[in-house]
Amino acid sequence: MARYIFITGGVVSSLGKGLMAASLAALLQARGYRVRIRKFDPYLNVDPGTMSPHQHGEVYVTDDGAETDLDLGHYERFTGVTARQADNVTSGRIYKTIIERERRGDYLGATVQVVPHVTDAIKAFAQAETEDLDFVLCEIGGTVGDIESLPFIEAIRQLRNDLGRGQTVSIHVTLVPFIAAAGELKTKPTQHSVRELAALGVQPDVLVCRAERPLPAGERAKIAQFCNVPASAVIPALDAKSIYAVPLQYHGEGLDVEVLKAFGIEPGPSPDLRRWSDIVERLENPEGEVTIGVVGKYMGVPDAYKSLTEALVHGGIANQVKVNIQWLDAELFEQDQAEVAAMLEPMHGILVPGGFGERGSEGKIAGVRFARERNVPFFGICLGMQMACIEGVRAQGVANASTTEFGPTQEPVVGMITEWMTADGLQKREAGGDLGGTMRLGAYTAKLGGNSVVGSIYGSDTISERHRHRYEVNTAYKPVLEQGGLVFSGMSPDGTLPEIVERPDHPWFVGVQFHPELKSKPFDPHPLFASFIAAAVKHSRLV
Numbered sequence: 001m002a003r004y005i006f007i008t009g010g011v012v013s014s015l016g017k018g019l020m021a022a023s024l025a026a027l028l029q030a031r032g033y034r035v036r037i038r039k040f041d042p043y044l045n046v047d048p049g050t051m052s053p054h055q056h057g058e059v060y061v062t063d064d065g066a067e068t069d070l071d072l073g074h075y076e077r078f079t080g081v082t083a084r085q086a087d088n089v090t091s092g093r094i095y096k097t098i099i100e101r102e103r104r105g106d107y108l109g110a111t112v113q114v115v116p117h118v119t120d121a122i123k124a125f126a127q128a129e130t131e132d133l134d135f136v137l138c139e140i141g142g143t144v145g146d147i148e149s150l151p152f153i154e155a156i157r158q159l160r161n162d163l164g165r166g167q168t169v170s171i172h173v174t175l176v177p178f179i180a181a182a183g184e185l186k187t188k189p190t191q192h193s194v195r196e197l198a199a200l201g202v203q204p205d206v207l208v209c210r211a212e213r214p215l216p217a218g219e220r221a222k223i224a225q226f227c228n229v230p231a232s233a234v235i236p237a238l239d240a241k242s243i244y245a246v247p248l249q250y251h252g253e254g255l256d257v258e259v260l261k262a263f264g265i266e267p268g269p270s271p272d273l274r275r276w277s278d279i280v281e282r283l284e285n286p287e288g289e290v291t292i293g294v295v296g297k298y299m300g301v302p303d304a305y306k307s308l309t310e311a312l313v314h315g316g317i318a319n320q321v322k323v324n325i326q327w328l329d330a331e332l333f334e335q336d337q338a339e340v341a342a343m344l345e346p347m348h349g350i351l352v353p354g355g356f357g358e359r360g361s362e363g364k365i366a367g368v369r370f371a372r373e374r375n376v377p378f379f380g381i382c383l384g385m386q387m388a389c390i391e392g393v394r395a396q397g398v399a400n401a402s403t404t405e406f407g408p409t410q411e412p413v414v415g416m417i418t419e420w421m422t423a424d425g426l427q428k429r430e431a432g433g434d435l436g437g438t439m440r441l442g443a444y445t446a447k448l449g450g451n452s453v454v455g456s457i458y459g460s461d462t463i464s465e466r467h468r469h470r471y472e473v474n475t476a477y478k479p480v481l482e483q484g485g486l487v488f489s490g491m492s493p494d495g496t497l498p499e500i501v502e503r504p505d506h507p508w509f510v511g512v513q514f515h516p517e518l519k520s521k522p523f524d525p526h527p528l529f530a531s532f533i534a535a536a537v538k539h540s541r542l543v
Contacts, residue, residue, distance in 0.1 A: 002133040002135065003169075004136050004168045004169070005024070005168075006140065006156045006160075006170045007020065007021050007137060007138065007139045007172075008172050008173070008197060009142070009143050010145070010175075010190070011143070011174050011189045012143065017139050017141075017173050018074045019246055020171075020237065020246075020250070021074075021075070021137050021139045022037065022071075022074040022077070022079065023246045023250050024171075024250065024255060024256060025075065025079050025081075026079055027250065027255065027271055028134070028135055028259075029079055030247075030273055031256065031267075031268070031271040033134040033135055034133050034135075035081065035134065035135045036087065036135075037072075037075040037079070037081075037138075038086075038088070038125075038137070039069050039071050039075075039087065039088045039141060040122065040125075040126075040139065040141060040152050041088065041142075042090070043090055043092065043141075044091050044092040045090055045092045046090060046092040047067045047088075048068065049439075053304035056070075057303025057304055058308075060072045060083070060307065060518065061441060061518055062084050063082055063464075064084050064085050064442055064443075065443075066083075066084065066085035066441075070303060070306050070307070072088055073307045073310070076518075076521070077310060077520070089125045091151070098117055098118060115151075115154060119154050119155040119158055122152055122155035123158060126155070127159075138156070144172075144193055144197045145196055153200045153202060157200065166263065166264055167263075169205045169263055170204045171206045171208060171259070172194060172204035173207075173210065174189065174190040174209055174210070175189055175209070175210050176189070176190055176215060176219070178213050185211060185213060185215065187223050190209060190223055194226075198228075203228060204227070204229060205233065205259075206229065206235060207223060207227060207233060208235045208237050208255070209237060210237045210238075211236060213238075215234070220236070232258060233262070235254065237250070241283075242284075244522050245276075245280050247273065247276050248276050248277065248280065251271065279317060279522045286320055286322040287321060288321045288540070289322035289323070290316075290321055290322075290533060290540050291324040291346060291540075292312055292325055292348065292350070293328050293347035293349070293350050293367070294308070294326065294327055294351050294352075295330050295333070295350065296329075296360070297329070297355050297359055297360035307520070308381070310522075311517035311525075311526055312529060312533070313522070314521065315520075315530050315532060315534075317525060318525040318529075318534075319533050319537055321537055323533060326346075328344075328367070329363070331360045332363065333362070333364075333366045334360070340367070347376060348376075348537070349376065349378070349532060349533070349535065349536035350371040351380075351532075352364045352368060352379075353381050353383070353384055354381050354382030354383045354469070356405075357405075358405070361406065364383070364387045365394075368388045372392075372506065375506060377507055377508035377509070377539055378511075379528070379532045380501075380510070381514075381515060381516070382468070382513060382515060383469075385473070385501060385511030386471065386511075386513075388486070389481060389486065389511070390402060392484050392486040393481060396480050396484045398411050398480065401413045404471070405471050413473065414471050414472065414473055414474060415472065415474050417440060439467075439468055440467045440468075441467060441468055442466060443464045443465065443466050444466075444514070445463070446464075446493075447495075448462070448489060448500070449487075449489040452487075452489035452502060453489065454489050454510060455489070457527050457528060457531045465515070465519065467514045468515060469513065473498040473501070475488075475496070475498060478498075481501070485503050485505055486502070487504065488501055499512065499514065507535060510528065517529070
């Protein structure tokens with residue numbers, strides 16, 4: 001029977017609950033345990049699929065087509081355990097399910113209430129598909145005290161009683177701020193946060209205290225006394241040089257040992273953390289560095305491209321180089337064409353990421369053109385591949401080549417896909433239909449050309465990658481693209497949907513319709529990112 005670890009946050013948001021959960025799972029995994037991590041999000045959106053990247057950051061897509069919170073990306077990157085639909089639930093999805101049941105009459109006339117109906121649904125989600133697991137880590141989004149998270153706190157209170165105290169552990173992540181004027185770390189916010197959580201019926205077993213400065217023994221003892229936990233269970237969490245150093249840091253502070261002790265489990269031998277030590281060694285002692293220019297539109301929100309950022313870092317790990325990412329606002333390229341060359345010339349590689357909408361599109365096309373003409377390594381992802389195809393057609397003299405995503409066009413190089421096959425059968429969409437959950441989502445197979453660049457990179461002629469898009473490159477433009485040297489080197493198994501384009505006569509020019517960054521891990525860098533960074537390293541030695 002699986003044991004449960006419930007993770008809550010207090011005082012302020014953005015304390016790193018997701019990273020802590022991912023790091024703890026990695027530590028338990030290194031001790032030989034089977035783990036899975038889940039995220040409870042209190043917001044009323046059914047999923048983050050229609051939320052702005054400026055508010056929510058990236059949408060992380062799973063193999064089974066779920067649009068989920070970006071923390072699931074951390075979970076996968078740190079554990080290698082493939083996330084799925086069952087690992088992320090929102091208040092919106094729970095309420096939607098309950099209301100649909102009520103409308104069908106499933107409750108047989110009963111008054112539908114938060115307790116027991118909502119809390120029962122949350123508990124069912126937490127316990128679903130947990131066979132053959134040793135630990136299930138459940139992260140509660142938001143901050144204790146938020147009205148939205150109250151049903152989730154009540155649900156975990158009930159679960160602790162249902163399962164028995166030996167089967168559950170509560171970890172509370174709090175802030176211990178440093179007040180510069182007083183020259184002191186203040187423990188009172190943590191005390192108040194724990195008191196509020198305890199008032200809701202959940203007494204934490206372990207406290208993880210985020211702090212800018214080391215937490216002295218006296219402060220740890222004070223927190224332990226007032227918060228009713230052992231002093232050894234007050235775990236300091238200071239900023240790390242890299243997120244991949246966090247598992248080692250938490251192990252050094254005894255987090256995994258304290259969690260096992262809270263379960264009554266003898267910790268046993270130290271975990272095997274060699275792969276994490278190797279990753280940190282490569283990050284801290286690179287043999288060189290490259291600069292990658294990312295021409296995008298969500299430049300003010302680092303989390304909007306979180307998986308992409310980490311995949312580039314992984315490409316650097318594979319080549320033992322530091323990757324400097326230069327974020328370039330595509331809209332600036334539209335205002336001043338002279339700025340394009342000035343900003344892109346120092347780059348050793350150019351990447352145009354995914355996105356939606358017309359804003360910044362001409363700037364992205366300008367970035368593609370620069371990479372093609374100057375022989376700079378280029379990587380286009382999703383919309384980036386589509387912009388590469390539009391630029392390729394324009395380079396052949398079709399000046400008004402465009403995409404129907406931006407409005408009516410006489411030269412639709414890219415158009416909306418309305419029908420495609422999945423394992424569940426034919427999927428159909430309408431142009432004016434709902435936005436949420438209506439894209440081509442999740443893992444799809446692609447066939448690669450036998451003598452293609454990408455075929456040699458993957459070392460295979462069949463791949464599976466994750467998608468999130470509504471528009472596809474129009475195969476009617478294949479002849480004109482191939483005339484200009486841009487070839488379709490990856491297609492859907494039925495040959496109807498382009499998955500990859502490349503320029504064989506270019507040092508490194510690849511566009512993909514999918515999102516390879518979603519499957520990259522520090523200990524298993526995605527081959528496309530490893531190859532792209534290798535090409536950037538080679539280019540850096542030529543300029």
